[in-house]
Amino acid sequence: MEQISQWLWKQEYWLPPGITWEDMGKMEGCRRPLPRDLLMSLPVAVGFIILRCAFERGVALPLSRALGLKDQVCLKVTPVPHLEAFYTKHGRQPTQNDIRALVKQSDWTHRQxxxxxxxxxxxxxxxxxxKFxxxxxxxxxxxxxxTAGLASLVNASWLWDQRDCWRGYPQQPVQDGHYWYYMLELGFYWSLLLCVSVDVKRKDFKEQIVHHFATIFLLGFSYCANFIRVGTLVMLVxxxxxxxxxxxxxxxYAGWKKTCDALFVIFAAVFLLSRLVVFPSRIIYTTLVLSMDVFEPYVGYYFLNALLMVLQLLHIYWAYLILRMIYKFLFLGKLDKDERSDVESEPGEDKEVEKEKRQSSGRKRKVVMDSTMAIFNSSCVLNNLTNQKADANRRLPKAR
Known part of the structure; x- marks a missing residue:
């Protein structure tokens, strides 16, 4: 265990060349970053979970009622033991072969x-x-x-000049405001991971998990390696x-469509500006380029930039979904869905809906066709009767 700890905390991994852990211990200031400080984020995460339960019941739910939100009433299915057993054990999306096997176990039809x-x-x-x-x-x-992050950084020099992120690095003391900013953000993302099984599963569920892990690793590593100035900028963006x-x-969710559309447009503008312009041009640029004015590349340098690149790839993915939403809004005139993460994931559900639409359309076409054929047949019968009567009238004089 001691060998693993010595290997993990090699100063070559965490500190620039020429800097040792002894040098970090001599750092002047009110607080210096220590790895054990990260343990504070775990009780903070538990506190967030407790606070969330109280907040949703005492604030969010009454607010949803005040905004006029009403849940749709779903039809309760007839209890069928063998169908319920398959649903709970084998999955929510049975294949056609599974359905045929289930049909044989009951007197229901394939469609039922x-x-x-x-x-x-x-x-x-x-x-x-x-969801609200x-x-x-x-x-x-x-x-x-x-709001709290902006208040703690508004007087920080590195917010306005990113070169200050590296002046005196890594011997930079940590202010109490920035320490708690880190712990609150880390605790919140830990709480999201702990609650992932009970939260709404959305279309970008996997991307969200990758984002949470990348954020936690980024915050934890940046704190231990004293990349705290860069970390505060990442969180603020x-x-x-x-x-x-x-x-x-x-x-x-409350049905205020116009307000939702207006807020989404504002969000899209801020997101595209902050994630596709500010983040790469200010933060990634300072970690990749400006930092080289202070130290030479080392393991921590590559690891930090790798995590930032993962976040940037996720930003590009979400920007694609948002631009697709904007396209629908401009050319179709409405926002049907939140392409980023508003719709819960349900594999195969879209195909099933399309299938039902095609079947419904087919039934409508069949009804129209049957009605047309009925009219056509009735008209043919009437024509035959009329023709037969006319022929009989023409034959009567000859008979006389």
Whole structure:
């Protein structure tokens, strides 16, 4: 165990060439970063989970009712033991072979089994109130975090001149405000990971998990390696647009479409500016280029920039979804969905909906065709009767 610890905390990994841990111990200032400080984020995460439960019940849920949000009533499916057993053990999306096997176990038709699974999935889907409460909690945290982070950095020199991120590095003391800024952000992202099994599963679920892990690793590593000045800038840039997205979701669930559209447009502008312009041009540029004026590349330098590049790839992915939403808004005139993360993930559900639409359209065409054929047949019968009567009238004089 001691050998692993010595290997993990090699100063060549964490500190620039020529700097040792003894040099870090001689650093002057009110606080210097220590790895054990990160343990504080775990009780902070537990506190966030408790606070979230109280907030959703005492604030978010009454707010949703005040905004007029009403949950849709889902049809309760008929209890069928063997279908329920398959649903819980084997999955929510049975294949065609599975459905044929289930049909043989009951007197239901193939279509009835498909409909049962469809309604059963709808029954398990999270309600609009749950999604509103989740968005309201995130909105509150991101707004408070952005406000507090901006207040703690407004007088910091590196906010306005990123070269100051490296003056005196790595022997830079940590201010109490920036320490707690780190612990609150780390605790919040730990709480998101701990609650991932009960939160709404969205379209970009995997990307969100990667984002949370990358953020936690980035914050933890940057704190231990004293990249705290850069870390505070990263957190501030991310929080600047996230609270706008969550507020747009809240009004979307409440049915305030115009307010939702306006907030989404503002969010899209802030997101594209902060994540595709400010983040690469200010933060990644200073870690890749400006830092080389102070030290030579080492392991920590490459690891920090690798994590920042992962975040930037996620930014590009989400920017693509947002631009697709803007395209729909401009050319179709409405925002049907939040392409970034508003719609919960349900594999195969879109295909099923399209299938039902095609079947419904086919039934309508069949009804129209049957009606047309009926009219055509009736008209043919009438014509035949008319022709037969006319022929009989023409034959009568000859008979006489």
């Amino acid at each position: 089994v498909e409909v049962w699974f469809h309604h059963r999935r709808n029954q398990d889907r999270p309600s609009s109130s749950k 409460c989740e968005a309201c909690w995130r909105f509150t945290f991101y707004l408070v975090a952005f 991310h929080d600047s647009s996230d609270f706008l997205l969550e507020s747009a979701k809240m009004f979307n």
